Amino acid sequence: MTAPLDVLVVGAGPTGLALAAQLRSCGTTFRILDRSLDRVRESRALAIQPRTLEALAGFGVTEELVARGNPAMQIRMHLPGRVVQLSLFDIGLADTAYPFLLFLSQAETESILAEHLAGQDVVIERGTELVRLEREGTAVACRLRRGEGAEETVEARYVVGCDGAHSTVRTQAGIGFEGYAYPQTFLLADLEVDGLEPGAVHTYMTGSGMAFFFPLGSPATWRMLAMRPPGTPDTEVKLGLLQKITDEYTSDRLVLRDPVWMTDFRLHNRGAAHHRSGPFFLAGDAAHIHSPAGAQGMNTGIQDALNLGWKLALVCSGRAPTELLDTYEIERAPVGRSVLRFTDRAFTIGTSRNPLIRLARTRLAPRLAPLALRATGPRGRVFRTVSELGIHYRRSPASSAGSRPPRKGPRAGNRLPDLPRGLQARSAGPGWHLLLSGPPALWPDERFALVLRGRDDLVSVHRLGGESPWPDAVQGLVRPDGYLGYVARGADLEGLRAYLDRWLPAQHG
Numbered sequence: 097m098t099a100p101l102d103v104l105v106v107g108a109g110p111t112g113l114a115l116a117a118q119l120r121s122c123g124t125t126f127r128i129l130d131r132s133l134d135r136v137r138e139s140r141a142l143a144i145q146p147r148t149l150e151a152l153a154g155f156g157v158t159e160e161l162v163a164r165g166n167p168a169m170q171i172r173m174h175l176p177g178r179v180v181q182l183s184l185f186d187i188g189l190a191d192t193a194y195p196f197l198l199f200l201s202q203a204e205t206e207s208i209l210a211e212h213l214a215g216q217d218v219v220i221e222r223g224t225e226l227v228r229l230e231r232e233g234t235a236v237a238c239r240l241r242r243g244e245g246a247e248e249t250v251e252a253r254y255v256v257g258c259d260g261a262h263s264t265v266r267t268q269a270g271i272g273f274e275g276y277a278y279p280q281t282f283l284l285a286d287l288e289v290d291g292l293e294p295g296a297v298h299t300y301m302t303g304s305g306m307a308f309f310f311p312l313g314s315p316a317t318w319r320m321l322a323m324r325p326p327g328t329p330d331t332e333v334k335l336g337l338l339q340k341i342t343d344e345y346t347s348d349r350l351v352l353r354d355p356v357w358m359t360d361f362r363l364h365n366r367g368a369a370h371h372r373s374g375p376f377f378l379a380g381d382a383a384h385i386h387s388p389a390g391a392q393g394m395n396t397g398i399q400d401a402l403n404l405g406w407k408l409a410l411v412c413s414g415r416a417p418t419e420l421l422d423t424y425e426i427e428r429a430p431v432g433r434s435v436l437r438f439t440d441r442a443f444t445i446g447t448s449r450n451p452l453i454r455l456a457r458t459r460l461a462p463r464l465a466p467l468a469l470r471a472t473g474p475r476g477r478v479f480r481t482v483s484e485l486g487i488h489y490r491r492s493p494a495s496s497a498g499s500r501p502p503r504k505g506p507r508a509g510n511r512l513p514d515l516p517r518g519l520q521a522r523s524a525g526p527g528w529h530l531l532l533s534g535p536p537a538l539w540p541d542e543r544f545a546l547v548l549r550g551r552d553d554l555v556s557v558h559r560l561g562g563e564s565p566w567p568d569a570v571q572g573l574v575r576p577d578g579y580l581g582y583v584a585r586g587a588d589l590e591g592l593r594a595y596l597d598r599w600l601p602a603q604h605g
Contacts, residue, residue: 101125102412104238104252106265108220111380111397112258113209117155118405120216121526124412129221141202141394142310142319147484148395149194151402154524157212165200166311170296191513199311229268236375254408256377263382269373275366281324283333286316287355291348300346307345316356333358363387367436371425377404384432386439395484396435400428406576416600427489489579498584498591505566508583512574516563523574528555534569536561538587547593550602
C-alpha cells in the first residue's frame with residue numbers, strides 16, 4: 097500500500113488535465129491516470145469558449161492555446177443561389193479579453209495542458225486502469241492495474257471520475273446515468289478541402305441532412321461533420337463516402353483530400369443522477385454527454401474541474417469545512433442539465449425528419465436568421481449563453497451579497513468580468529482575491545488585520561480605486577475559480593468576516 101493521497105484523478109482528457117493543473121497549483125497530493133497509452137491524436141472536441149480561455153489563463157496556457165488555434169469570427173450559411181454571412185460573437189462580449197470562439201483540436205488542447213503539467217513535474221500515468229474502488233473508513237482503496245498486468249492498491253481521500261461516458265468511477269460509485277441515444281449516425285473527419293474560403297465556419301443544410309466544415313489548422317485545415325444520409329449503407333468511413341455526401345449536400349465544387357482520420361459515431365443525451373456520492377465525484381463526460389451543438393461538451397468538463405479542484409484542495413489541507421464540497425453539485429449540476437436541454441433542442445431542430453421542422457430549417461431559418469441577428473439584445477444574450485460567460489452561481493450557499501448588495505456591477509455568484517481590461521489578470525493568481533472599490537483612504541491596512549488574520553496567506557488584497565467594475569465603495573471577494581463569492585457595498589467588514597469564518601476559517605497557532 098502506497099502513502100495515502102488526497103485525490104486520485106481517473107482520466108487524463110481535457111477535464112482530468114485541467115483538474116490536475118489546479119490541484120498542482122494548490123499543492124494538493126494527487127495522482128492522475130488514464131487507461132490509454134497515449135493522449136488522443138484525433139480532434140474530437142474542436143472549439144474552446146471564451147469562458148474556458150479565461151478560466152485557464154491563470155495557469156499560463158491560454159496564450160499558447162490562442163497561438164495554436166483559429167479564432168474564427170464568421171459563419172457562411174450556404175443556401176440555394178446565395179451565401180448568408182453571419183457574425184460569431186460580435187456583441188455582448190465586451191467584458192472578456194477573448195471575444196471569439198477558438199477552433200483548436202482536442203489533441204492540441206490536451207498537448208498544451210500535458211506540457212504544462214510536465215513543466216510542473218506532474219507524471220500522467222498512462223496505460224493504468226482503475227479496477228475497483230472500496231471505501232475503507234475515511235479513505236478509498238483504489239485497485240489499479242497497469243498494462244503489463246501488475247496491480248497496485250492506492251488509498252485516496254477522494255476520487256474524481258474524469259473518465260468519460262463509460263466511467264468506471266461512476267459505475268463503481270453506483271451513480272445512475274440516465275438518458276437516451278439519438279437514432280442518427282454522424283461522420284467525422286479531419287482533412288483538407290479545396291474550394292472553401294478559409295477562416296470561417298461553413299454550413300450546408302438540406303432536407304436530407306447537413307454538413308459542417310470547421311476551420312482547425314491542425315492536425316488538418318478542416319474538420320468535417322456530416323449526418324449519414326438515410327439509406328446509406330453502414331460501411332466503413334472512407335474518403336469516397338465523404339466526397340459523395342459532400343456532393344449531395346452542397347452545390348459547391350468541394351474536393352476532399354488527405355484525411356488525417358475518419359470515423360462515424362452515434363450521439364447520446366445522458367446525465368448522471370448525481371455529481372457526487374460520498375468521496376466520489378464526476379466531472380466532464382462522466383457526468384454528462386450530449387450532442388456537439390454549440391461546442392459545449394469539453395468546455396463544460398473543464399469548468400466542472402476548475403469548480404471542484406480548489407474546493408478539494410482547501411478541504412484536504414484543512415483550510416475549509418467539508419461542506420464546501422457540497423457546493424460542487426449545487427453549482428455544476430444545474431449547468432450540466434442546462435447544457436443537456438440546450439444541445440438536445442438544437443440537435444432536434446437540426447436533424448428532425450418532420451416536414452414542418454425540415455421546412456423551417458432549410459427555408460425559413462436561413463432567411464430569417466439575418467433579420468433576427470439585427471436584434472442586438474437577444475443576440476447578445478444568445479452569445480453570452482453559448483460562450484458560457486453567463487454561467488453564474490448566485491443561488492449557491494457559497495455566494496453571499498451581504499446586507500448591502502451593490503446597486504450596479506457584478507453580483508455575488510457572477511464571474512468577475514474583465515472590465516476594466518486587465519482586472520481578471522490582477523486576480524488570476526492562486527488563492528482568493530479581495531477587491532476593494534472606492535477611495536483608497538477607505539481601506540487602510542489596519543482595518544483588515546483582524547479580518548484576515550489566520551488566513552492572510554490565502555487572501556490577496558487589491559485596492560482598485562477608480563479602476564473598478566463597481567461605481568460605489570464595494571468589497572468583492574473572488575474565489576479561486578474566478579467567481580465572486582461575496583460582494584457588499586460600503587466599508588463595514590463584518591459581513592466579509594462572517595463569510596470568511598464560514599468558508600475559510602482562520603488558522604491559529
